[in-house]
Amino acid sequence: MSDPLLHIEGLRVEVEGREILKGLDLTLDKGEIHAIMGPNGSGKSTLAYVLTGRPGYEVTAGKIAYNGENILDLAPDERAQKGIFLAFQYPTEVPGVSVVNFMRTAYNATHPDDQKSAMQFRMYLQEKIDLLEIPTELVDRYVNQGFSGGEKKRNEILQMAVLQPQLAVMDETDSGLDIDALKHVSAGVNKLANDEVGILLITHYQRLLNYIRPDKVHVLMAGRIVRTGGFDLAERLEAEGYAGIAAELGLTDEEIAELRSAEAKV
Amino acid sequence: MTDRLTRDALEGLASSLSEPGWMTERRHGAFDLFEKLDMPDPKGDEWRYVDVRDFDFGQFDVPAVGGKGVELPAEVADRGVIFTDLATAATQHAELFKEHYFTEVPTDEHRFTALHGAFVSEGFFLYVPRGVEVELPLEAFHTVAPGGSVFPHATIVVDENASLTVVDSFRSEDSDRPALCASVVEVEARRGSTVNYISLQRWGRNVHHFQTQRFTGHRDSTVRSLAVNLGSTFARTQVESVLTGEGSFSEMLGLYFADADQHFAQRTLQNHAAPHAVSDLLYKGALKERSTSEYSGLIKVAKQAQGTDAYQANRNLVLSEESKARSIPQLEIEANEVRCTHGATVSPVEEEHLFYLMSRGIDRVTAQKLVVFGFFGEVLDRIRVPAVRDELADAISSKVEGSQVLEMSA
Ligand SMILES: Nc1ncnc2c1ncn2[C@@H]1O[C@H](COP(=O)(O)OP(=O)(O)O)[C@@H](O)[C@H]1O
Numbered sequence A: 001m002s003d004p005l006l007h008i009e010g011l012r013v014e015v016e017g018r019e020i021l022k023g024l025d026l027t028l029d030k031g032e033i034h035a036i037m038g039p040n041g042s043g044k045s046t047l048a049y050v051l052t053g054r055p056g057y058e059v060t061a062g063k064i065a066y067n068g069e070n071i072l073d074l075a076p077d078e079r080a081q082k083g084i085f086l087a088f089q090y091p092t093e094v095p096g097v098s099v100v101n102f103m104r105t106a107y108n109a110t111h112p113d114d115q116k117s118a119m120q121f122r123m124y125l126q127e128k129i130d131l132l133e134i135p136t137e138l139v140d141r142y143v144n145q146g147f148s149g150g151e152k153k154r155n156e157i158l159q160m161a162v163l164q165p166q167l168a169v170m171d172e173t174d175s176g177l178d179i180d181a182l183k184h185v186s187a188g189v190n191k192l193a194n195d196e197v198g199i200l201l202i203t204h205y206q207r208l209l210n211y212i213r214p215d216k217v218h219v220l221m222a223g224r225i226v227r228t229g230g231f232d233l234a235e236r237l238e239a240e241g242y243a244g245i246a247a248e249l250g251l252t253d254e255e256i257a258e259l260r261s262a263e264a265k266v
Numbered sequence B: 001m002t003d004r005l006t007r008d009a010l011e012g013l014a015s016s017l018s019e020p021g022w023m024t025e026r027r028h029g030a031f032d033l034f035e036k037l038d039m040p041d042p043k044g045d046e047w048r049y050v051d052v053r054d055f056d057f058g059q060f061d062v063p064a065v066g067g068k069g070v071e072l073p074a075e076v077a078d079r080g081v082i083f084t085d086l087a088t089a090a091t092q093h094a095e096l097f098k099e100h101y102f103t104e105v106p107t108d109e110h111r112f113t114a115l116h117g118a119f120v121s122e123g124f125f126l127y128v129p130r131g132v133e134v135e136l137p138l139e140a141f142h143t144v145a146p147g148g149s150v151f152p153h154a155t156i157v158v159d160e161n162a163s164l165t166v167v168d169s170f171r172s173e174d175s176d177r178p179a180l181c182a183s184v185v186e187v188e189a190r191r192g193s194t195v196n197y198i199s200l201q202r203w204g205r206n207v208h209h210f211q212t213q214r215f216t217g218h219r220d221s222t223v224r225s226l227a228v229n230l231g232s233t234f235a236r237t238q239v240e241s242v243l244t245g246e247g248s249f250s251e252m253l254g255l256y257f258a259d260a261d262q263h264f265a266q267r268t269l270q271n272h273a274a275p276h277a278v279s280d281l282l283y284k285g286a287l288k289e290r291s292t293s294e295y296s297g298l299i300k301v302a303k304q305a306q307g308t309d310a311y312q313a314n315r316n317l318v319l320s321e322e323s324k325a326r327s328i329p330q331l332e333i334e335a336n337e338v339r340c341t342h343g344a345t346v347s348p349v350e351e352e353h354l355f356y357l358m359s360r361g362i363d364r365v366t367a368q369k370l371v372v373f374g375f376f377g378e379v380l381d382r383i384r385v386p387a388v389r390d391e392l393a394d395a396i397s398s399k400v401e402g403s404q405v406l407e408m409s410a
């Protein structure tokens, strides 16, 4: 009946003249969690960025519909205002801007009908901090400056909790975390998952999926979604690696070589 | 028709004032110098890249005399603080005033100080007696008429273990007729005293602003200066801290934000003449549109100034392709036990920072504002007068938005 939350069809994306996504299809509904797995360099972050409208990521073909609406012409802030959120793989440090000030500005920009004063926002923020069990002092520091890897990821989850997006894209939120941090961050995501939000969980490894159970698992390789399945697909990847699937898919030698060299770089 | 800045005009001005003869003589001496001196050399260290050789003094009217005057708050009046205009100081506090007037900054430094010495038109003498702490900031305001000139002078003496904060504001309406301000600020901080001096240059467009500020810090004194440049079309500010007393400390802050065709030039000197003194300089500026800025800063450490700590940093944030910032640090160190660091940066706003902020729903202009505030935060956080901090925050905000910018045709 209603439009899916996110519908991507035949998406082709170029970065600096090089085609990275080569006809990607994907549909995600509200309340669903989909995992996107793929080797390094397969275009996972490219997909995340193109959803948020990052400059330099040129869509040459295909479409992205969000709640049935084409969003390709919208600027990053306009997309965020409509409820799209990206938890960055490498969150940016912004010198001199405090987390709390940044988040309040973002909250008020994305919630035109619920403007919060500094005091009101503090209280609201504290609820989220308590929910996610994040050290309060984090929010009085400058955005990501001097944060550890784990703190940066937690700060992304906190922003998601504060902004309450409809579509959350989480780009390797598990990478660089030790097992305790991973559990902590996963618990946070699970608390935020509900019937109103769709989550795209981008990851390189299966281990995150032990803590956050996806409804579907997609494999991204050579710029396309090449397999879609359940949790068992993630387990299979863990056991066989990506190269196993590549051969079976009949990828060209060139594509396999590209895959190998990207894998070797890690 | 009104008079230009001539000898005749000077005589007219002097005779209209009820000032003692020695002051008038000094005016004439200064005018002699003005006629004799060459324009500052844009290839020399002090005025590097600041080319005023074609500057036309003939385009400005003589100054109006007196200015807005200053007012001593009742709370401090009975504690022996003197805060008066110059003519009153010269008659009521003759000895004290004469001893300090034009001692820190002589008129012969360059043509602009010479012209200032000749036409001094308003300003104040401020004396804080030994041990008196003046908590409220004392304020002075200056303005200039379109096509006119103003020559504000401040002589400040803070006696032993006394403390003082001064906010000196320069404001006028935008105009298409050029105006001139040549100002001198001389400050003596005696043993153990604390002085905060803030100059807020917020002239309207088409004012040409030249200012020399010199602070002399005696033993264990603390001198904090903040030089703000936001207004005018052209501004050159020279700020010098002379650390003559052992254990003295000087904080030198600068904040500037140029847009349209504004051009700001800043020269600083950290002059260490005594052992174990500390100077800490931070000048931060943002540039928009076609504006330009120069910063040149010298750290000078005399042979006897062992144990000196001197820091200097100039950071520029460039918000457009066409704007330009130049930064030239210089060191002259004769002592061998010193710690000196200096650093200069000129960097654009990072698109990556803007994208991160925008990805959270923040529009581009607001994102820029956050980044610019983040940049200036380091200076703003160190400003001890909340009203000044708030005023600057507003001014920075409207500069980023650009709504206040009135572009004048050349
Ligand atoms: N900004 C960029 N400039 C140049 N190349 C890029 C850029 N972003 C991504 N790429 C290239 O695109 C390919 C896909 O990268 P990415 O989407 O980051 O992959 P993943 O996130 O799956 O590791 C890689 O070959 C990478 O080098």
Ligand SMILES: [Mg+2]
Pocket (backbone or CB within 6 Å): A044, A045, A046, A089, A171, A172
């Ligand atoms: Mg990636």
